[in-house]
Amino acid sequence: MQLKNAQILIIDDDEDVLIALKLLLKSKVKEVVTNKNPNNIERLMETQKFDAVILDMNFNGLVNTGNEGIFWLNKVKSKHPDVDVILITAYADIDLAIRSLKKGATDFMVKPWKNDKMVQTLTEILKKVSASKTNRVELATKTEMVGESDAINDVLIKIKKVAPTEANILILGENGTGKELVAQSIHENSNRKDQPFVKVDIGSLTTSLFESELFGYKKGAFTDAKSDHIGRFEAAQGGTLFLDEIGNITLQQQSRLLSVLQNRKVIPLGSNVPVPIDIRLICATNLTMSQLADESRFRKDLVYRINTVDIVVPPLRDRGNDITVLAHHFADYYAGKYGKDQMKFSPEFLHKIKNHPFPGNIRELQHALERAVIMADESYLKATDLAFPEIEQSEITSHQKPTNLEDLEKNTILTVIENNNGNISKSAKELGLTRTALYRRLNKYDL
Numbered sequence: 483m484q485l486k487n488a489q490i491l492i493i494d495d496d497e498d499v500l501i502a503l504k505l506l507l508k509s510k511v512k513e514v515v516t517n518k519n520p521n522n523i524e525r526l527m528e529t530q531k532f533d534a535v536i537l538d539m540n541f542n543g544l545v546n547t548g549n550e551g552i553f554w555l556n557k558v559k560s561k562h563p564d565v566d567v568i569l570i571t572a573y574a575d576i577d578l579a580i581r582s583l584k585k586g587a588t589d590f591m592v593k594p595w596k597n598d599k600m601v602q603t604l605t606e607i608l609k610k611v612s613a614s615k616t617n618r619v620e621l622a623t624k625t626e627m628v629g630e631s632d633a634i635n636d637v638l639i640k641i642k643k644v645a646p647t648e649a650n651i652l653i654l655g656e657n658g659t660g661k662e663l664v665a666q667s668i669h670e671n672s673n674r675k676d677q678p679f680v681k682v683d684i685g686s687l688t689t690s691l692f693e694s695e696l697f698g699y700k701k702g703a704f705t706d707a708k709s710d711h712i713g714r715f716e717a718a719q720g721g722t723l724f725l726d727e728i729g730n731i732t733l734q735q736q737s738r739l740l741s742v743l744q745n746r747k748v749i750p751l752g753s754n755v756p757v758p759i760d761i762r763l764i765c766a767t768n769l770t771m772s773q774l775a776d777e778s779r780f781r782k783d784l785v786y787r788i789n790t791v792d793i794v795v796p797p798l799r800d801r802g803n804d805i806t807v808l809a810h811h812f813a814d815y816y817a818g819k820y821g822k823d824q825m826k827f828s829p830e831f832l833h834k835i836k837n838h839p840f841p842g843n844i845r846e847l848q849h850a851l852e853r854a855v856i857m858a859d860e861s862y863l864k865a866t867d868l869a870f871p872e873i874e875q876s877e878i879t880s881h882q883k884p885t886n887l888e889d890l891e892k893n894t895i896l897t898v899i900e901n902n903n904g905n906i907s908k909s910a911k912e913l914g915l916t917r918t919a920l921y922r923r924l925n926k927y928d929l
């Protein structure tokens with residue numbers, strides 16, 4: 483990344499430091515946000531994406547041990563491992579420098595810093611590829627698989643292991659979790675990457691289309707067969723065939739598929755000449771393994787055949803902070819697509835997104851963000867810009883809805899503040915509280 487595109491957060495309780503750094507960096511980077519209170523770091527970093535944080539080490543004027551800096555460094559790194567942190571301190575201390583570097587700081591500066599050294603350090607840090615800074619598994623993929631959670635990292639580790647093999651892969655996961663993206667990643671990281679990747683939504687093929695689509699046909703094989711047509715198996719020759727929604731095919735279709743996979747040959751309709759096929763097979767389904775094991779629904783021998791290795795893609799609700807990371811990713815993407823400024827999130831927007839169960843997973847989040855970016859009047863996404871489709875809402879089971887009193891109170895407070903455009907006095911009045919009582923509740927719920 484180039485310095486001019488970077489967004490930098492500076493946290494220091496010394497106003498003069500904040501002003502000096504802002505003046506130095508303002509014209510060189512995309513955005514500089516300054517703040518005096520380290521307690522605000524978490525909120526700031528959730529509502530906006532930062533590429534680097536410049537962090538003071540001594541917030542308590544009385545004790546200059548630097549421990550506070552390391553405490554806040556740990557906080558930043560635990561939630562945002564990709565973000566570079568440069569620590570600054572007025573007290574040169576080599577032990578402290580080494581300690582902070584071991585704890586994940588990218589660099590360390592002593593006050594007063596030299597302006598050109600600060601700019602040079604930032605430039606060099608941002609130039610580095612993020613892959614070298616985290617233990618996230620990096621894959622060669624055209625479509626980026628965004629996410630920092632352990633759950634998605636486990637999937638990436640598995641992809642990296644299985645991709646170079648010829649093993650048949652079965653991908654399991656709820657709708658919209660990214661199964662197709664996983665299949666593409668496997669192909670793009672395999673030895674077949676320069677050959678075709680062919681996707682067939684096999685679950686939606688009617689009985690009559692099943693064979694002609696998959697195995698092809700010869701001219702005259704049936705009334706509408708005006709010319710020869712190669713099937714998807716042949717189209718994927720040398721590459722990867724991705725059969726999506728495999729759990730939805732009939733027992734008869736399963737037996738046809740099994741025989742092709744066993745013989746590694748297809749016979750196009752209207753022909754009696756078998757065509758040898760060389761494909762790597764990846765299948766996907768939103769059924770669980772135990773549903774697939776139900777023999778009245780799915781042939782056991784076919785399950786064995788398609789499933790040398792299985793990869794389970796976790797639902798979004800089990801991916802922790804990935805919801806925020808993906809939301810920023812889609813907000814940036816759609817802001818670019820629709821020619822808008824980069825979007826920031828209001829705390830209420832963030833709260834709403836973090837508390838939605840996302841039954842439609844990443845696809846639902848993606849659509850919600852696209853809509854929010856389109857509807858937003860300014861470059862600040864508010865909770866009211868966020869709407870979740872009825873179709874997904876109906877799938878939310880009652881136990882996922884907030885039922886405890888604290889959640890209800892929290893949601894009511896957020897809605898009222900939003901309706902009053904963030905005006906605390908008006909919101910307190912509407913809620914029948916004093917301003918202090920409202921602030922106490924905002925504090926209690928970390929809002």
Ligand SMILES: Nc1ncnc2c1ncn2[C@@H]1O[C@H](COP(=O)(O)OP(=O)(O)OP(=O)(O)O)[C@@H](O)[C@H]1O
Binds near residue numbers: 655659662844848
């Ligand atoms: N980790 C990710 N990072 C960025 N985008 C993602 C990620 N995972 C999924 N997506 C996006 O979410 C959408 C849904 O993903 P995908 O089609 O791969 O899901 P799926 O599980 O195959 O869905 P279905 O079961 O409905 O076929 C796509 O637009 C995809 O690009």
